Amino acid sequence: MQRKKNYYTTITRRLIITFFLLSVVPIIGFAWIMKDTVEETNIIKLKELATSTIEHREEVISRFLHEKINLLSMLTNLYSPEYFATPANVERLFFAMNPTGNIVDLQVIDASGRQQAYVGPYRSMIEGKMYQDALWFKETLLSGVHISDVFAGYRNTPHFVVAVTDPLKTYVLRATINSSIFNSLLHSAQLGPSGDAFIINHSGEFQTPSLQNATELSDIEKRMISFKRDSESIVTDTDVYVTRSIDEGKWLLVLKARFSDSLDYYLQIRNRILVIVIVISVLSMAAATYTSTSLTRKLEQSDREYASINQQIVQVEKMATVGRLAAGIAHEINNPLQMITSLAGWTKELLPDENPETVKHLSEYEETITKIQYHVKRAATVTHRLLGFSRKMSAEKEQVDINNLLNETISFLSNEAQNNNITIKQNMDSELPRTMTDGPQLQQVFFNILNNSIDAIGQDGAIVITSRLDASNIYIEMVDNGPGFSPEAMKKVFDPFFTTKEPGKGTGLGMSICYDIMQKLGGSIDIRNGQQRGAIVTLTVPVVSSSTASIS
Amino acid sequence: MNFTVLIVDDEQDFREITGKHLARQGIECLTAESGTEALKILQGKHAIDVVLLDIKMPGMDGIECLKKIKEQHPLIEVIMLTGHASVDSGIQGMKLGAFDYLMKPIEIGPLAEKLADAYQKRKAHKDKIEMAMVKQNMNRPF
Numbered sequence: 001m002q003r004k005k006n007y008y009t010t011i012t013r014r015l016i017i018t019f020f021l022l023s024v025v026p027i028i029g030f031a032w033i034m035k036d037t038v039e040e041t042n043i044i045k046l047k048e049l050a051t052s053t054i055e056h057r058e059e060v061i062s063r064f065l066h067e068k069i070n071l072l073s074m075l076t077n078l079y080s081p082e083y084f085a086t087p088a089n090v091e092r093l094f095f096a097m098n099p100t101g102n103i104v105d106l107q108v109i110d111a112s113g114r115q116q117a118y119v120g121p122y123r124s125m126i127e128g129k130m131y132q133d134a135l136w137f138k139e140t141l142l143s144g145v146h147i148s149d150v151f152a153g154y155r156n157t158p159h160f161v162v163a164v165t166d167p168l169k170t171y172v173l174r175a176t177i178n179s180s181i182f183n184s185l186l187h188s189a190q191l192g193p194s195g196d197a198f199i200i201n202h203s204g205e206f207q208t209p210s211l212q213n214a215t216e217l218s219d220i221e222k223r224m225i226s227f228k229r230d231s232e233s234i235v236t237d238t239d240v241y242v243t244r245s246i247d248e249g250k251w252l253l254v255l256k257a258r259f260s261d262s263l264d265y266y267l268q269i270r271n272r273i274l275v276i277v278i279v280i281s282v283l284s285m286a287a288a289t290y291t292s293t294s295l296t297r298k299l300e301q302s303d304r305e306y307a308s309i310n311q312q313i314v315q316v317e318k319m320a321t322v323g324r325l326a327a328g329i330a331h332e333i334n335n336p337l338q339m340i341t342s343l344a345g346w347t348k349e350l351l352p353d354e355n356p357e358t359v360k361h362l363s364e365y366e367e368t369i370t371k372i373q374y375h376v377k378r379a380a381t382v383t384h385r386l387l388g389f390s391r392k393m394s395a396e397k398e399q400v401d402i403n404n405l406l407n408e409t410i411s412f413l414s415n416e417a418q419n420n421n422i423t424i425k426q427n428m429d430s431e432l433p434r435t436m437t438d439g440p441q442l443q444q445v446f447f448n449i450l451n452n453s454i455d456a457i458g459q460d461g462a463i464v465i466t467s468r469l470d471a472s473n474i475y476i477e478m479v480d481n482g483p484g485f486s487p488e489a490m491k492k493v494f495d496p497f498f499t500t501k502e503p504g505k506g507t508g509l510g511m512s513i514c515y516d517i518m519q520k521l522g523g524s525i526d527i528r529n530g531q532q533r534g535a536i537v538t539l540t541v542p543v544v545s546s547s548t549a550s551i552s
Numbered sequence: 553m554n555f556t557v558l559i560v561d562d563e564q565d566f567r568e569i570t571g572k573h574l575a576r577q578g579i580e581c582l583t584a585e586s587g588t589e590a591l592k593i594l595q596g597k598h599a600i601d602v603v604l605l606d607i608k609m610p611g612m613d614g615i616e617c618l619k620k621i622k623e624q625h626p627l628i629e630v631i632m633l634t635g636h637a638s639v640d641s642g643i644q645g646m647k648l649g650a651f652d653y654l655m656k657p658i659e660i661g662p663l664a665e666k667l668a669d670a671y672q673k674r675k676a677h678k679d680k681i682e683m684a685m686v687k688q689n690m691n692r693p694f
Contacts, residue, residue, distance in 0.1 A: 345660045
């Protein structure tokens with residue numbers, strides 16, 4: 001029983017899991033793809049935004065630098081070297097070109113590296129300084145133009161230097177430019193609160209302060225950001241980087257944007273998807289549970305029906321086999337029985353002719369013959385009952401009052417019941433109609449069942465007999481308060497030769513004959529145990545009116 | 553009561569004992585071991601009143617034999633006797649005009665009674681016919 005229960009629980013569980021997975025897996029897969037798509041879209045959009053921003057900034061910064069270089073170059077072209085040798089001239093130029101204050105100072109150095117003129121706030125510090133060994137000075141003389149890295153220098157503010165030389169390379173014109181102008185340009189390029197924009201040189205040093213107050217590049221950034229990969233966008237797990245080289249590859253403008261800053265929209269969609277997935281999962285779970293449970297219940301029910309039908313079929317087959325077997329052997333047994341009884345009868349017939357004087361045991365012989373005949377009769381009863389057929393088996397149907405039949409049967413057994421202190425209560429429906437059936441056979445069924453009940457109770461008990469009617473059947477219920485059937489006995493109760501009685505007391509044919517008769521009469525017999533104890537036998541007899549019977 | 557019975561059974565012991573036993577009760581007995589032999593005897597000069605006929609026999613079985621007997625001698629009563637408890641053959645036998653249907657084993661007493669019953673029927677029938685014949689004879693103009 002427990003095993004069966006476990007079996008159905010397993011089926012239910014498997015069905016639930018299968019149904020649930022079948023409905024939820026595609027949804028989760030779809031949601032996953034949606035999530036990835038949204039995420040990718042976010043990255044692509046961010047990359048596009050970063051690219052367009054950096055392009056614009058790079059252009060502005062480059063233009064700014066070119067402007068300064070062009071300005072200085074133009075001055076060297078406009079004026080003669082002698083003009084720059086005069087500090088007053090340089091001062092005039094400085095004021096003329098620096099209305100915004102971007103240029104911190106302006107310096108003129110001759111080809112030998114000696115300072116010729118200086119206009120700016122740090123005159124005292126630089127006075128008389130020699131530059132012939134400075135790298136930037138040499139580079140300027142060599143390539144005509146120099147832009148330095150950003151440094152604090154004497155001035156202790158970040159700045160950088162733009163230097164040009166005249167075509168004849170007789171002097172160098174050098175302007176120091178406040179690099180904070182870049183800071184404001186980069187500030188407006190910031191994408192999101194965690195975004196960053198800065199300029200680095202070849203050694204990876206910050207040329208402008210990081211907007212996130214970083215002092216140097218992180219290890220990952222150092223590895224990924226390179227001048228060679230200029231213009232590429234680099235995507236990490238958390239950020240997207242875009243870079244552009246400025247000033248012919250001297251500096252690298254880096255724009256960093258964090259995905260999470262632009263996630264708001266994405267998160268909203270993701271949450272919506274999550275909610276949908278959860279709702280669908282819950283609904284699927286409920287549907288799967290409901291479907292599986294009801295399916296299993298139906299399966300269990302049909303299994304039970306099948307088992308009971310199967311049992312019936314087995315029973316019918318068994319009866320048929322026994323019937324065939326019995327019919328086959330009956331002749332073989334009945335013929336010798338006939339011979340025994342005939343020979344015994346003949347001997348009995350002749351015995352009185354003997355002289356009692358000469359036959360010593362005459363009375364013994366007579367007695368023995370009588371016993372032989374008695375036992376042949378007993379054997380014949382068994383073979384006849386085994387076949388279940390007396391001459392009445394031609395099933396002559398007549399109008400039968402079932403209540404009367406019951407009363408009559410009870411009267412046969414009332415003595416035995418009284419002797420064993422067993423009360424038989426009757427609870428008959430007085431409105432029962434008469435029905436066309438075989439009375440004597442039905443009576444045999446009643447008799448067998450009641451007889452078994454009395455035997456089962458033994459001493460002191462009660463049998464309740466109820467008859468009732470529904471639309472097309474009469475039900476006769478016989479309930480006793482005996483020990484009931486053991487599960488083993490319940491299985492075999494209709495088997496021929498199965499008996500729980502002492503050897504010699506029962507043939508084991510009674511209930512199997514009852515079964516056979518009820519089948520033949522178009523009714524049924526059902527046996528079960530009472531809730532507390534005892535057995536309940538329910539007989540069903542179809543109500544057939546005489547008119548229907550004659551038509552059929 | 554004096555009448556003649558033909559016992560038809562393939563078992564010799566049965567024929568012998570039953571024959572002797574019935575004879576002792578004043579019933580004259582003839583025996584046949586098969587249907588064919590029984591029909592032959594019936595054709596002969598012996599007047600048979602009742603046939604005790606076993607159903608299950610080798611060769612011609614009881615039912616077939618019964619059919620022939622009833623065809624040829626409709627007035628002879630037949631009692632079917634069998635150890636084979638087939639309802640169908642019993643019913644068939646009754647439909648074919650057997651007087652009754654008996655199950656083996658049967659003691660001599662009830663058997664003799666049944667045979668006597670059959671003879672009574674046969675006799676009543678015979679008397680009726682004889683009476684009719686007498687009446688017919690009486691009506692005949694001299």
